[in-house]
Amino acid sequence: xxxxIASYPGTALSEEDIERGHVLSVxxxxxxxxxxxxxxxxxxxxDGLKAGVILGVRCRRCDRTVVPPRAFCEQCFAxxxxxxxxxxxxxxxxxxxxxxxxxxxxxxxxxxxxxxxLDGTSPPAGIMHLLGGVxxxxxxxxxxxxxxxxxxxxxxxAITDIRYFKPLRRG
Amino acid sequence: xxxxxxxxxxxxxxxxPVTPDVSYKELIYEAAVRAYADAGVDPRRDVxxxxxxxxxxxxxxxxxxxxxxxxIGGAQRPVxxxxxxxxxxxxxxxxxxxxxxxxxxxVEGHSKASNILTLPHITAYALDPILNRPLxxxxxxxxxxxxxxxxxxxxxxxxxxxxxxTKNRRNALRNPAAAYGADLRTEDVxxxxxxxxxxxxxxxxxxxDGAIVIVLADAETARRLSPHPAWIRGIGxxxxxxxxxxxxxxxxxxxxxxxxxxxxxxxxxxxxxxxxFAEVDDTYAYKELQHLEALGLCAQGRAxxxxxxxxxxxxxxxxxxxxGGSLGVGHLLEASGLARVLEVVLQLRGHAGxxxxxxxxxxxAQSWRGVPTTSGAVAVLSNQLGGRES
Ligand SMILES: [Zn+2]
Numbered sequence: 001x002x003x004x005i006a007s008y009p010g011t012a013l014s015e016e017d018i019e020r021g022h023v024l025s026v027x028x029x030x031x032x033x034x035x036x037x038x039x040x041x042x043x044x045x046x047d048g049l050k051a052g053v054i055l056g057v058r059c060r061r062c063d064r065t066v067v068p069p070r071a072f073c074e075q076c077f078a079x080x081x082x083x084x085x086x087x088x089x090x091x092x093x094x095x096x097x098x099x100x101x102x103x104x105x106x107x108x109x110x111x112x113x114x115x116x117x118l119d120g121t122s123p124p125a126g127i128m129h130l131l132g133g134v135x136x137x138x139x140x141x142x143x144x145x146x147x148x149x150x151x152x153x154x155x156x157x158a159i160t161d162i163r164y165f166k167p168l169r170r171g
Numbered sequence: 172x173x174x175x176x177x178x179x180x181x182x183x184x185x186x187x188p189v190t191p192d193v194s195y196k197e198l199i200y201e202a203a204v205r206a207y208a209d210a211g212v213d214p215r216r217d218v219x220x221x222x223x224x225x226x227x228x229x230x231x232x233x234x235x236x237x238x239x240x241x242x243i244g245g246a247q248r249p250v251x252x253x254x255x256x257x258x259x260x261x262x263x264x265x266x267x268x269x270x271x272x273x274x275x276x277x278v279e280g281h282s283k284a285s286n287i288l289t290l291p292h293i294t295a296y297a298l299d300p301i302l303n304r305p306l307x308x309x310x311x312x313x314x315x316x317x318x319x320x321x322x323x324x325x326x327x328x329x330x331x332x333x334x335x336x337t338k339n340r341r342n343a344l345r346n347p348a349a350a351y352g353a354d355l356r357t358e359d360v361x362x363x364x365x366x367x368x369x370x371x372x373x374x375x376x377x378x379x380d381g382a383i384v385i386v387l388a389d390a391e392t393a394r395r396l397s398p399h400p401a402w403i404r405g406i407g408x409x410x411x412x413x414x415x416x417x418x419x420x421x422x423x424x425x426x427x428x429x430x431x432x433x434x435x436x437x438x439x440x441x442x443x444x445x446x447x448f449a450e451v452d453d454t455y456a457y458k459e460l461q462h463l464e465a466l467g468l469c470a471q472g473r474a475x476x477x478x479x480x481x482x483x484x485x486x487x488x489x490x491x492x493x494x495g496g497s498l499g500v501g502h503l504l505e506a507s508g509l510a511r512v513l514e515v516v517l518q519l520r521g522h523a524g525x526x527x528x529x530x531x532x533x534x535x536a537q538s539w540r541g542v543p544t545t546s547g548a549v550a551v552l553s554n555q556l557g558g559r560e561s
Contacts, residue, residue, distance in 0.1 A: 033288040034231035039194025074241035
């Protein structure tokens with residue numbers, strides 16, 4: 001303090017105030033809850049998964065079968081209602097060995113997201129899923145894989161009704 | 172307007188309080204197929220650009236604009252999304268056509284409000300996080316504060332607000348697409364429970380699910396494709412200062428400015444003379460009165476008395492919200508402004524069924540983005556270029 005000013009205005013700020021978020025930040029929490037009307041096409045898809053079947057849909061006009069199914073063709077804009085069961089076998093289109101979790105924790109054994117082009121789709125169309133039962137270093141593009149399903153009673157009509165895809169041959 | 176733009180196709184699906192049978196994509200697809208059939212265009216061949224409107228928090232998906240192309244026929248094409256009302260999207264589409272680089276442009280808006288389980292929380296998150304949100308006031312109170320001041324300055328009464336509700340809910344009975352048609356008495360409205368004074372429950376529009384797709388074209392294309400183009404003679408949009416502390420609480424300044432912009436473009440000097448019918452935002456009953464005054468369709472303080480006298484009824488001198496408005500159709504989130512445009516187009520074509528107005532050639536559509544915003548847009552449409560004389 002100088003001779004002329006006995007005390008400065010304001011409140012003293014400590015390192016702890018900053019670290020604990022008492023200043024310079026505001027904490028708030030958004031409650032954002034949503035329902036999800038799956039609709040006709042995705043509704044049927046999830047229903048199929050519960051029954052252990054992967055459903056695709058065929059566009060007669062474009063002469064192609066895609067998965068997951070949709071109610072309309074994004075290429076020719078025609079409605080699509082020719083739902084077809086597909087084999088739960090396909091090939092790895094692309095993959096990654098992922099050493100961080102979705103909430104950014106380091107992990108030793110990688111998660112292996114992959115897009116799997118299912119047999120019977122044309123041109124090859126895939127579903128996004130995980131690979132398992134495989135040595136990470138052996139995973140390669142073009143590897144043939146098959147779905148490993150949850151037991152029927154544990155399935156809920158969800159994409160996680162398939163646990164993962166594993167190599168047809170020992171990896 | 173030297174290079175006019177016209178609406179040549181409209182399509183909609185809904186409007187219903189819930190739509191558990193379809194996904195939002197399927198809802199939009201249905202509206203899009205109808206709009207393209209109406210316009211006589213193939214979206215994969217004839218549409219040059221697509222504009223959509225949505226808010227991520229209403230969709231429950233970040234970067235929601237990435238999810239819109241497939242169901243409107245916009246995959247591998249120019250598509251962009253505006254976080255605004257559908258009328259803002261319409262303005263963007265008009266501008267794209269005015270550049271001369273696009274001949275046919277599509278606008279899409281939709282609501283899956285039934286899927287948003289915590290909508291008041293989402294709306295509260297639009298409030299200032301430091302100055303307003305800590306007070307934990309329901310955002311509906313922002314409308315109530317405005318209604319209080321508007322009624323104080325304009326002299327509008329609760330009975331007059333109630334008359335807006337009974338008119339619009341009754342109009343909706345003649346609109347097959349409307350979700351909330353009802354034959355109410357003003358006493359019913361006044362007797363409904365007060366939610367935030369002066370607003371009672373029946374003065375607040377309920378939400379509905381639905382989708383609206385509109386096809387626009389330049390003059391040459393419109394004349395070639397459409398037997399009944401609806402010309403966009405003027406369009407404007409504006410924001411007031413949004414601060415809850417210092418905004419104008421009595422008047423809808425954004426609507427005044429947006430209207431001035433649209434009227435200037437349309438060459439309209441006296442809107443009372445030239446606008447024959449209007450579809451205006453009525454998210455809350457008082458909003459219809461406030462907006463009519465802001466649009467210059469009646470003098471300040473006159474909207475309430477005129478409504479009570481029946482001047483804004485379908486057989487009055489200025490029919491307002493013949494569609495039923497948001498009170499009768501259901502509030503469609505970002506698609507609400509497009510619902511107003513849809514009705515103006517149907518009326519101008521003579522396609523409004525049992526609610527068709529006689530001999531109309533110029534109508535106005537106006538939107539507001541809802542609490543806590545101070546932004547809106549206005550469009551003036553005619554079924555003849557240059558007004559009735561041409
Ligand atoms: Zn196709």
